[in-house]
Amino acid sequence: MHLANLVSAHCARPATGVTMRQEHPYRPSPPKPRARAAPPAGDPLLFDDTSSAAPPMNSQGFYTPGYNMGGAPAGGPGGAGVNNLFADPMASAAMIYGSSLANQGKDIVNKEISRYVSVNKLKYFFAVDSKYVMKKLLLLMFPYTHQDWEVRYHRDTPLTPRHDVNAPDLYIPCKYVLLIGYISKMFSPEVLGLCASTALVWVVIEVLVMLLSLYLLTVHSDLSTFDLIAYSGYKYVGMIFTVLGGLLFGSDGYFVALAWSSCALMFFIVRSLKMKILSSLSHDSMGAGASAKPRLRLYITVATAAFQPIIIYWLTSHLVR
Amino acid sequence: MAFTLYSLIQAVILCVNAVAVLHEERFLSKIGWGVDQSIGGFGDEPGIKVQLMNLVRSVRTVMRVPLIAVNSVCIVLLLLFG
Numbered sequence: 001m002h003l004a005n006l007v008s009a010h011c012a013r014p015a016t017g018v019t020m021r022q023e024h025p026y027r028p029s030p031p032k033p034r035a036r037a038a039p040p041a042g043d044p045l046l047f048d049d050t051s052s053a054a055p056p057m058n059s060q061g062f063y064t065p066g067y068n069m070g071g072a073p074a075g076g077p078g079g080a081g082v083n084n085l086f087a088d089p090m091a092s093a094a095m096i097y098g099s100s101l102a103n104q105g106k107d108i109v110n111k112e113i114s115r116y117v118s119v120n121k122l123k124y125f126f127a128v129d130s131k132y133v134m135k136k137l138l139l140l141m142f143p144y145t146h147q148d149w150e151v152r153y154h155r156d157t158p159l160t161p162r163h164d165v166n167a168p169d170l171y172i173p174c175k176y177v178l179l180i181g182y183i184s185k186m187f188s189p190e191v192l193g194l195c196a197s198t199a200l201v202w203v204v205i206e207v208l209v210m211l212l213s214l215y216l217l218t219v220h221s222d223l224s225t226f227d228l229i230a231y232s233g234y235k236y237v238g239m240i241f242t243v244l245g246g247l248l249f250g251s252d253g254y255f256v257a258l259a260w261s262s263c264a265l266m267f268f269i270v271r272s273l274k275m276k277i278l279s280s281l282s283h284d285s286m287g288a289g290a291s292a293k294p295r296l297r298l299y300i301t302v303a304t305a306a307f308q309p310i311i312i313y314w315l316t317s318h319l320v321r
Numbered sequence: 322m323a324f325t326l327y328s329l330i331q332a333v334i335l336c337v338n339a340v341a342v343l344h345e346e347r348f349l350s351k352i353g354w355g356v357d358q359s360i361g362g363f364g365d366e367p368g369i370k371v372q373l374m375n376l377v378r379s380v381r382t383v384m385r386v387p388l389i390a391v392n393s394v395c396i397v398l399l400l401l402f403g
Contacts (some may be wrong), residue, residue, distance in 0.1 A: 201325075201329045204329060216376075
Protein backbone atom coordinates (compact mmCIF):
# COMPACT_ATOMS: atom_id res chain seq x y z
CA MET A 1 0.00 0.00 0.00
CA HIS A 2 1.03 3.61 -0.33
CA LEU A 3 1.55 4.10 3.35
CA ALA A 4 4.01 1.23 3.73
CA ASN A 5 6.01 2.36 0.69
CA LEU A 6 6.26 5.90 1.94
CA VAL A 7 7.28 4.83 5.43
CA SER A 8 9.99 2.50 4.16
CA ALA A 9 11.25 5.14 1.74
CA HIS A 10 11.44 7.62 4.58
CA CYS A 11 13.33 5.25 6.87
CA ALA A 12 15.77 4.27 4.14
CA ARG A 13 17.01 7.81 3.70
CA PRO A 14 19.99 8.75 5.86
CA ALA A 15 18.67 10.66 8.80
CA THR A 16 21.59 12.98 9.48
CA GLY A 17 21.17 16.36 11.03
CA VAL A 18 22.04 18.26 7.84
CA THR A 19 19.61 16.36 5.63
CA MET A 20 16.76 16.72 8.06
CA ARG A 21 17.26 20.42 8.39
CA GLN A 22 16.86 21.00 4.68
CA GLU A 23 13.75 18.90 4.32
CA HIS A 24 11.54 20.31 7.01
CA PRO A 25 10.62 23.82 6.07
CA TYR A 26 7.14 23.53 7.58
CA ARG A 27 8.05 22.77 11.13
CA PRO A 28 9.76 25.66 12.84
CA SER A 29 10.35 23.98 16.20
CA PRO A 30 12.78 21.13 15.33
CA PRO A 31 15.29 23.26 13.39
CA LYS A 32 15.77 25.63 16.33
CA PRO A 33 17.59 23.31 18.73
CA ARG A 34 19.41 21.79 15.79
CA ALA A 35 20.69 25.12 14.59
CA ARG A 36 21.92 25.84 18.08
CA ALA A 37 23.49 22.44 18.64
CA ALA A 38 25.11 21.71 15.28
CA PRO A 39 27.45 24.70 14.73
CA PRO A 40 29.22 24.46 18.11
CA ALA A 41 30.06 20.86 17.27
CA GLY A 42 32.21 21.99 14.36
CA ASP A 43 33.91 24.94 16.03
CA PRO A 44 35.71 23.52 19.08
CA LEU A 45 37.85 21.38 16.78
CA LEU A 46 39.12 24.57 15.19
CA PHE A 47 39.76 26.23 18.50
CA ASP A 48 41.76 23.56 20.22
CA ASP A 49 44.76 24.64 18.15
CA THR A 50 44.75 28.37 18.76
CA SER A 51 43.58 30.36 21.73
CA SER A 52 43.93 33.78 20.14
CA ALA A 53 41.10 36.25 19.93
CA ALA A 54 40.63 36.08 16.13
CA PRO A 55 39.00 32.61 15.68
CA PRO A 56 36.49 33.22 18.50
CA MET A 57 35.42 36.29 16.54
CA ASN A 58 34.79 34.08 13.49
CA SER A 59 32.82 31.65 15.56
CA GLN A 60 30.79 34.53 16.88
CA GLY A 61 29.77 35.45 13.37
CA PHE A 62 29.13 31.87 12.37
CA TYR A 63 26.51 30.81 14.82
CA THR A 64 25.02 34.09 15.94
CA PRO A 65 22.07 33.37 13.62
CA GLY A 66 21.46 30.28 15.70
CA TYR A 67 21.48 32.25 18.89
CA ASN A 68 19.36 34.99 17.38
CA MET A 69 16.80 32.38 16.53
CA GLY A 70 16.90 31.31 20.13
CA GLY A 71 16.20 34.72 21.59
CA ALA A 72 17.52 38.23 21.99
CA PRO A 73 18.91 38.07 25.56
CA ALA A 74 21.49 35.51 24.52
CA GLY A 75 23.12 38.02 22.18
CA GLY A 76 25.13 40.28 24.48
CA PRO A 77 26.15 38.25 27.53
CA GLY A 78 26.36 35.14 25.36
CA GLY A 79 29.23 36.65 23.40
CA ALA A 80 31.59 37.00 26.34
CA GLY A 81 30.60 33.63 27.75
CA VAL A 82 31.28 31.88 24.46
CA ASN A 83 34.92 32.93 24.38
CA ASN A 84 35.58 31.49 27.83
CA LEU A 85 33.66 28.32 26.97
CA PHE A 86 35.79 27.47 24.00
CA ALA A 87 39.05 28.20 25.65
CA ASP A 88 38.24 25.43 28.14
CA PRO A 89 38.70 21.97 26.55
CA MET A 90 36.53 20.22 29.13
CA ALA A 91 33.55 22.41 28.36
CA SER A 92 34.04 22.05 24.62
CA ALA A 93 34.23 18.27 24.99
CA ALA A 94 31.07 18.39 27.04
CA MET A 95 29.44 20.47 24.33
CA ILE A 96 30.44 17.97 21.64
CA TYR A 97 29.01 15.15 23.75
CA GLY A 98 25.84 17.10 24.43
CA SER A 99 25.29 17.91 20.78
CA SER A 100 25.82 14.30 19.74
CA LEU A 101 23.35 13.27 22.44
CA ALA A 102 20.89 15.82 21.08
CA ASN A 103 21.34 14.45 17.58
CA GLN A 104 20.72 10.93 18.84
CA GLY A 105 17.61 12.04 20.68
CA LYS A 106 16.37 13.82 17.61
CA ASP A 107 16.92 10.70 15.47
CA ILE A 108 15.07 8.56 17.98
CA VAL A 109 12.16 10.98 18.11
CA ASN A 110 12.00 11.12 14.32
CA LYS A 111 12.06 7.36 14.08
CA GLU A 112 9.28 6.98 16.66
CA ILE A 113 7.16 9.61 15.00
CA SER A 114 7.63 8.10 11.55
CA ARG A 115 6.51 4.76 12.93
CA TYR A 116 3.08 6.12 13.81
CA VAL A 117 2.63 9.01 11.44
CA SER A 118 4.24 8.81 8.03
CA VAL A 119 5.97 12.16 7.82
CA ASN A 120 6.04 12.16 4.03
CA LYS A 121 2.33 11.62 3.84
CA LEU A 122 1.77 14.45 6.29
CA LYS A 123 4.04 16.77 4.31
CA TYR A 124 2.02 16.00 1.19
CA PHE A 125 -1.05 17.47 2.82
CA PHE A 126 0.60 20.75 3.70
CA ALA A 127 2.28 21.41 0.36
CA VAL A 128 -0.09 24.15 -0.68
CA ASP A 129 0.23 27.60 -2.13
CA SER A 130 -2.11 30.54 -2.01
CA LYS A 131 -3.46 29.97 -5.53
CA TYR A 132 -4.52 26.47 -4.50
CA VAL A 133 -6.12 27.77 -1.31
CA MET A 134 -8.13 30.36 -3.24
CA LYS A 135 -9.30 27.84 -5.81
CA LYS A 136 -10.16 25.30 -3.15
CA LEU A 137 -12.17 27.76 -1.10
CA LEU A 138 -14.04 28.81 -4.23
CA LEU A 139 -14.66 25.16 -4.99
CA LEU A 140 -15.97 24.49 -1.49
CA MET A 141 -18.44 27.32 -1.64
CA PHE A 142 -19.46 26.96 -5.29
CA PRO A 143 -18.71 23.52 -6.65
CA TYR A 144 -21.42 23.40 -9.26
CA THR A 145 -19.36 24.54 -12.23
CA HIS A 146 -16.28 22.37 -11.71
CA GLN A 147 -15.98 19.78 -14.44
CA ASP A 148 -13.10 17.48 -13.71
CA TRP A 149 -13.04 15.86 -10.26
CA GLU A 150 -10.42 13.24 -10.81
CA VAL A 151 -7.30 13.46 -8.66
CA ARG A 152 -4.39 13.67 -11.08
CA TYR A 153 -1.49 11.28 -10.64
CA HIS A 154 2.14 11.66 -11.52
CA ARG A 155 3.79 8.31 -12.08
CA ASP A 156 1.59 6.42 -9.67
CA THR A 157 1.79 8.84 -6.74
CA PRO A 158 -0.86 11.49 -6.20
CA LEU A 159 0.08 15.02 -7.15
CA THR A 160 0.59 17.48 -4.33
CA PRO A 161 -2.15 20.05 -3.78
CA ARG A 162 0.09 22.63 -5.36
CA HIS A 163 -0.44 21.09 -8.79
CA ASP A 164 -3.90 19.61 -8.46
CA VAL A 165 -7.00 21.35 -7.19
CA ASN A 166 -8.77 18.07 -6.53
CA ALA A 167 -6.18 16.81 -4.07
CA PRO A 168 -7.20 16.89 -0.40
CA ASP A 169 -5.15 18.98 1.96
CA LEU A 170 -4.94 19.51 5.69
CA TYR A 171 -3.91 23.13 5.57
CA ILE A 172 -7.39 24.58 5.04
CA PRO A 173 -9.05 22.56 7.82
CA CYS A 174 -6.27 23.41 10.28
CA LYS A 175 -6.40 27.10 9.42
CA TYR A 176 -10.15 27.22 9.78
CA VAL A 177 -10.13 25.34 13.05
CA LEU A 178 -7.75 27.96 14.38
CA LEU A 179 -9.95 30.69 12.97
CA ILE A 180 -13.01 29.21 14.65
CA GLY A 181 -11.13 29.06 17.92
CA TYR A 182 -10.08 32.67 17.54
CA ILE A 183 -13.58 33.87 16.72
CA SER A 184 -15.20 32.01 19.58
CA LYS A 185 -12.48 33.34 21.88
CA MET A 186 -13.40 36.86 20.85
CA PHE A 187 -17.01 36.37 21.76
CA SER A 188 -17.00 33.94 24.66
CA PRO A 189 -13.65 32.85 26.07
CA GLU A 190 -14.93 30.15 28.35
CA VAL A 191 -16.70 28.34 25.57
CA LEU A 192 -13.57 28.06 23.45
CA GLY A 193 -12.12 24.93 25.00
CA LEU A 194 -15.45 23.15 25.02
CA CYS A 195 -16.15 24.08 21.39
CA ALA A 196 -12.73 22.95 20.25
CA SER A 197 -12.86 19.62 22.03
CA THR A 198 -16.41 18.92 20.90
CA ALA A 199 -15.47 19.59 17.29
CA LEU A 200 -12.38 17.41 17.64
CA VAL A 201 -14.44 14.58 19.13
CA TRP A 202 -16.91 14.73 16.28
CA VAL A 203 -14.12 14.64 13.70
CA VAL A 204 -12.66 11.59 15.40
CA ILE A 205 -16.04 9.87 15.57
CA GLU A 206 -16.77 10.62 11.94
CA VAL A 207 -13.38 9.38 10.75
CA LEU A 208 -13.74 6.18 12.81
CA VAL A 209 -17.22 5.51 11.45
CA MET A 210 -16.02 6.10 7.90
CA LEU A 211 -13.04 3.79 8.37
CA LEU A 212 -15.26 1.12 9.90
CA SER A 213 -17.80 1.26 7.09
CA LEU A 214 -15.10 1.23 4.41
CA TYR A 215 -13.50 -1.80 6.07
CA LEU A 216 -16.74 -3.70 6.49
CA LEU A 217 -17.72 -3.27 2.90
CA THR A 218 -14.21 -4.19 1.70
CA VAL A 219 -13.91 -1.05 -0.33
CA HIS A 220 -10.35 -1.11 -1.62
CA SER A 221 -9.97 2.57 -2.20
CA ASP A 222 -6.80 4.54 -1.69
CA LEU A 223 -8.39 6.75 0.90
CA SER A 224 -5.97 6.86 3.78
CA THR A 225 -6.79 8.05 7.28
CA PHE A 226 -5.37 11.48 6.54
CA ASP A 227 -7.51 11.80 3.43
CA LEU A 228 -10.57 11.17 5.54
CA ILE A 229 -9.43 13.69 8.14
CA ALA A 230 -8.92 16.21 5.34
CA TYR A 231 -12.39 15.63 3.89
CA SER A 232 -13.91 15.86 7.36
CA GLY A 233 -12.08 19.09 7.98
CA TYR A 234 -13.55 20.82 4.96
CA LYS A 235 -16.80 21.25 6.83
CA TYR A 236 -15.13 23.85 9.02
CA VAL A 237 -15.02 26.23 6.07
CA GLY A 238 -18.77 25.89 5.78
CA MET A 239 -19.07 26.33 9.52
CA ILE A 240 -17.15 29.61 9.45
CA PHE A 241 -19.30 30.89 6.61
CA THR A 242 -22.48 29.91 8.45
CA VAL A 243 -21.43 31.49 11.73
CA LEU A 244 -20.39 34.69 9.97
CA GLY A 245 -23.75 34.81 8.21
CA GLY A 246 -25.49 34.32 11.50
CA LEU A 247 -23.48 37.01 13.25
CA LEU A 248 -23.83 39.58 10.51
CA PHE A 249 -27.45 39.07 9.53
CA GLY A 250 -29.07 37.45 12.55
CA SER A 251 -31.10 34.30 12.57
CA ASP A 252 -32.30 34.59 8.97
CA GLY A 253 -28.78 35.06 7.69
CA TYR A 254 -27.70 32.04 9.71
CA PHE A 255 -30.23 29.76 8.07
CA VAL A 256 -29.58 31.08 4.58
CA ALA A 257 -25.83 30.63 5.02
CA LEU A 258 -26.43 27.19 6.53
CA ALA A 259 -28.56 26.10 3.56
CA TRP A 260 -26.05 27.44 1.02
CA SER A 261 -22.96 25.93 2.61
CA SER A 262 -24.77 22.63 3.26
CA CYS A 263 -25.74 22.23 -0.38
CA ALA A 264 -22.31 23.23 -1.60
CA LEU A 265 -20.56 20.94 0.87
CA MET A 266 -22.84 17.99 0.11
CA PHE A 267 -22.24 18.38 -3.61
CA PHE A 268 -18.49 18.69 -3.04
CA ILE A 269 -18.28 15.62 -0.81
CA VAL A 270 -20.41 13.47 -3.10
CA ARG A 271 -18.40 14.39 -6.19
CA SER A 272 -15.04 13.96 -4.45
CA LEU A 273 -15.80 10.68 -2.73
CA LYS A 274 -17.57 9.28 -5.78
CA MET A 275 -14.26 9.30 -7.59
CA LYS A 276 -12.52 7.48 -4.79
CA ILE A 277 -15.09 5.01 -3.49
CA LEU A 278 -17.31 4.16 -6.41
CA SER A 279 -14.70 4.07 -9.13
CA SER A 280 -12.76 1.28 -7.45
CA LEU A 281 -15.58 -0.97 -8.64
CA SER A 282 -14.17 -1.18 -12.13
CA HIS A 283 -11.78 -4.08 -11.53
CA ASP A 284 -13.69 -6.17 -9.02
CA SER A 285 -17.25 -6.03 -10.26
CA MET A 286 -17.66 -9.66 -11.18
CA GLY A 287 -19.91 -12.42 -9.91
CA ALA A 288 -23.25 -12.27 -8.22
CA GLY A 289 -22.10 -10.35 -5.19
CA ALA A 290 -21.43 -7.23 -7.17
CA SER A 291 -25.05 -6.20 -7.34
CA ALA A 292 -25.23 -5.23 -3.67
CA LYS A 293 -21.92 -3.43 -3.64
CA PRO A 294 -22.55 -0.34 -5.75
CA ARG A 295 -25.69 0.38 -3.76
CA LEU A 296 -23.90 0.09 -0.41
CA ARG A 297 -21.03 2.25 -1.57
CA LEU A 298 -23.50 4.84 -2.78
CA TYR A 299 -25.16 4.70 0.63
CA ILE A 300 -21.84 5.39 2.34
CA THR A 301 -21.13 8.38 0.10
CA VAL A 302 -24.60 9.85 0.52
CA ALA A 303 -24.61 9.22 4.28
CA THR A 304 -21.27 11.00 4.64
CA ALA A 305 -22.57 13.92 2.64
CA ALA A 306 -25.83 14.08 4.61
CA PHE A 307 -23.96 13.99 7.90
CA GLN A 308 -22.10 17.22 7.19
CA PRO A 309 -25.01 19.70 7.39
CA ILE A 310 -26.32 17.96 10.50
CA ILE A 311 -23.03 18.36 12.26
CA ILE A 312 -22.60 21.96 11.08
CA TYR A 313 -25.99 22.80 12.52
CA TRP A 314 -25.31 20.92 15.74
CA LEU A 315 -22.00 22.59 16.43
CA THR A 316 -22.91 26.14 15.55
CA SER A 317 -26.54 26.63 16.48
CA HIS A 318 -25.78 27.55 20.08
CA LEU A 319 -23.41 30.25 18.93
CA VAL A 320 -26.08 32.12 17.05
CA ARG A 321 -29.12 31.79 19.30
CA MET B 322 -24.01 18.03 23.67
CA ALA B 323 -20.66 19.14 24.95
CA PHE B 324 -18.06 16.43 24.53
CA THR B 325 -14.73 16.60 26.15
CA LEU B 326 -11.82 14.51 25.04
CA TYR B 327 -12.14 12.60 28.30
CA SER B 328 -15.67 11.47 27.51
CA LEU B 329 -14.46 10.25 24.11
CA ILE B 330 -11.73 8.23 25.80
CA GLN B 331 -14.28 6.80 28.24
CA ALA B 332 -16.61 5.83 25.41
CA VAL B 333 -13.79 4.16 23.48
CA ILE B 334 -12.64 2.20 26.52
CA LEU B 335 -16.19 1.04 27.24
CA CYS B 336 -16.75 -0.08 23.64
CA VAL B 337 -13.46 -1.97 23.46
CA ASN B 338 -14.20 -3.64 26.78
CA ALA B 339 -17.61 -4.68 25.46
CA VAL B 340 -16.01 -6.28 22.40
CA ALA B 341 -13.34 -7.98 24.49
CA VAL B 342 -15.91 -9.56 26.80
CA LEU B 343 -17.59 -11.60 24.03
CA HIS B 344 -16.52 -15.15 24.69
CA GLU B 345 -15.62 -17.31 21.72
CA GLU B 346 -17.04 -20.68 22.77
CA ARG B 347 -19.85 -19.76 25.07
CA PHE B 348 -21.40 -16.99 23.07
CA LEU B 349 -20.12 -16.31 19.58
CA SER B 350 -20.34 -19.90 18.38
CA LYS B 351 -23.86 -20.20 19.74
CA ILE B 352 -25.11 -17.34 17.62
CA GLY B 353 -23.15 -18.36 14.55
CA TRP B 354 -20.37 -15.79 14.83
CA GLY B 355 -17.60 -18.14 15.80
CA VAL B 356 -14.20 -18.41 14.14
CA ASP B 357 -14.92 -21.79 12.57
CA GLN B 358 -17.97 -20.42 10.81
CA SER B 359 -16.17 -17.68 8.93
CA ILE B 360 -13.86 -19.76 6.75
CA GLY B 361 -16.54 -20.40 4.16
CA GLY B 362 -16.30 -17.51 1.72
CA PHE B 363 -13.16 -17.77 -0.39
CA GLY B 364 -14.43 -15.48 -3.11
CA ASP B 365 -13.00 -12.06 -3.56
CA GLU B 366 -15.77 -10.39 -1.53
CA PRO B 367 -15.98 -11.76 2.03
CA GLY B 368 -19.23 -10.05 2.97
CA ILE B 369 -20.15 -7.86 5.92
CA LYS B 370 -20.77 -10.62 8.48
CA VAL B 371 -17.42 -12.30 7.86
CA GLN B 372 -15.65 -8.96 8.06
CA LEU B 373 -17.37 -8.18 11.34
CA MET B 374 -16.45 -11.54 12.78
CA ASN B 375 -12.86 -11.04 11.75
CA LEU B 376 -12.88 -7.60 13.29
CA VAL B 377 -14.26 -8.90 16.59
CA ARG B 378 -11.70 -11.66 16.69
CA SER B 379 -8.82 -9.28 15.86
CA VAL B 380 -9.88 -6.75 18.47
CA ARG B 381 -10.11 -9.47 21.10
CA THR B 382 -6.69 -10.84 20.24
CA VAL B 383 -4.89 -7.52 20.00
CA MET B 384 -6.47 -5.59 22.85
CA ARG B 385 -6.49 -8.31 25.50
CA VAL B 386 -3.25 -7.31 27.21
CA PRO B 387 -3.39 -3.52 26.75
CA LEU B 388 -6.92 -3.53 28.12
CA ILE B 389 -5.67 -5.00 31.38
CA ALA B 390 -3.31 -2.08 31.80
CA VAL B 391 -5.79 0.57 30.67
CA ASN B 392 -8.56 -0.76 32.89
CA SER B 393 -6.28 -0.86 35.91
CA VAL B 394 -5.23 2.73 35.33
CA CYS B 395 -8.88 3.74 34.93
CA ILE B 396 -9.87 2.00 38.14
CA VAL B 397 -7.10 3.63 40.12
CA LEU B 398 -7.88 7.08 38.69
CA LEU B 399 -11.60 6.75 39.35
CA LEU B 400 -10.98 5.60 42.90
CA LEU B 401 -8.66 8.50 43.56
CA PHE B 402 -10.49 11.29 41.79
CA GLY B 403 -14.08 10.18 41.58
